[in-house]
Amino acid sequence: MEILISEIDIMKYTFINQAENAELTFFFREKELSQNFTQKKRRGKYFTIALNLSADQLVILDGNEIVFQSGTLIPLFTNQSFEFQEPQKIIAWQYNCEFYNGMGVDLLNSELSSSLLENRIISLDPSNSKKIGSIATMFLDEFSGTNNAERDMLEILLRQLIVIVYRLAREQHLNGQESIEERNELISRYNKMVEIHFKEHHQVLFYADKLHKSPKTLSNLFLLYNYRSPILVIHERIIKEAKKLFYYTDKSAKEIAYELGFQEQAHFSRFFKNHTDQSPTHYKKSFLYFENGKN
Structure with missing residues (x-):
């Protein structure tokens, strides 16, 4: 996966719209990336899509150890606790309900399903790996530009990411699940x-x-x-x-x-x-x- 950034750079960018309480954070090899559902202030707040850039590692998900393979994605829900073994080797997108509400309800109704995505490791083929690498690069460009990050652009990029994740999940995990x-x-x-x-x-x-x-x-x-x-x-x-x-x-x-x-x-x-x-x-x-x- 090609992402045009130095290996030593560690970044965390956050977009906040205070009027709507909408928030999106992009993590690039951050040392801290976890969610503790037992902490009241964190409860029910963020959806997370995490991508493992390096070797296999463990993610502790709701107290259970899951192998997070290299070059795979995992969607994580607001009511889940998680902790990565090596968060600095992960790219992640984290956003709250108020942010994705602005993207339109139709996307949620047609493109997401908890029964399909929950606790699923999603593999990436070369084509989709390249697409997500491009999305990550564009997130970096948007946040690191001379002007403030535009919500419209962030929504477009996040929508593209979610559609890819959902489509891959359908291909890999549907197996006769309900429509x-x-x-x-x-x-x-x-x-x-x-x-x-x-x-x-x-x-x-x-x-x-x-x-x-x-x-x-x-x-x-x-x-x-x-x-x-x-x-x-x-x-x-x-x-x-x-x-x-x-x-x-x-x-x-x-x-x-x-x-x-x-x-x-x-x-x-x-x-x-x-x-x-x-x-x-x-x-x-x-x-x-x-x-x-x-x-």
């Missing part, structure tokens, strides 16, 4: 199940088991489709029902809590306030006051 339409159907089935069971089952694990998927797979799938997280789907449905019961019935907060599957009113009250910034009592009073004010 995009089937994955859309999976999300639809999840939503329908939540509609039926949200009062009794508040955890993603219940629905994941019914769908024969892991909670992490569902979470990755929803995230890459720019959809609300599986747990948020459940929580929002509970809140919607709670508000309806408060508004249309005379039931107490305790009665509504039990109806919605909460064993303790205090737990329900905390849950309601976390999602609405109002306690159940204040919520009830707020619309009663509004109605009385109109009369």
Whole structure:
């Protein structure tokens, strides 16, 4: 792979759009490249595409050792922890949700799949190795130019990279996995199940088991489709029902809590306030006051 830069150079470039909180970082043989999911400030923040430029090395992925072969790629998700044995021998692109949202939802819907990319080592043939080498060189040129890096150009380059990664993953790992339409159907089935069971089952694990998927797979799938997280789907449905019961019935907060599957009113009250910034009592009073004010 030809990348026009000195072997001794070590670089890390970051683009940040503060207004949108959009961020992209390009690593070239940096000494530090890891993501610790246990650290709250790092949680759920970055997607990473890493390329091994040198000899085989180990990557510790969610506590498991995986051989990262020379001249291969690995996509890494926001909810994964990883640490490379020799990060200074790796090129990586790291970006957050706010950055790729600007690239358009269609790319995510048509070009990415967590079930296809998760924990996959992707091999590069000479042609695609040359293409990615050119993309890396253009990233370096864009960041190291006399003017500030342009987001439009970075988006174009990242889009090209993602398309190559996805296409190679399809060729190497698809092996009869479900189609995009089937994955859309999976999300639809999840939503329908939540509609039926949200009062009794508040955890993603219940629905994941019914769908024969892991909670992490569902979470990755929803995230890459720019959809609300599986747990948020459940929580929002509970809140919607709670508000309806408060508004249309005379039931107490305790009665509504039990109806919605909460064993303790205090737990329900905390849950309601976390999602609405109002306690159940204040919520009830707020619309009663509004109605009385109109009369």
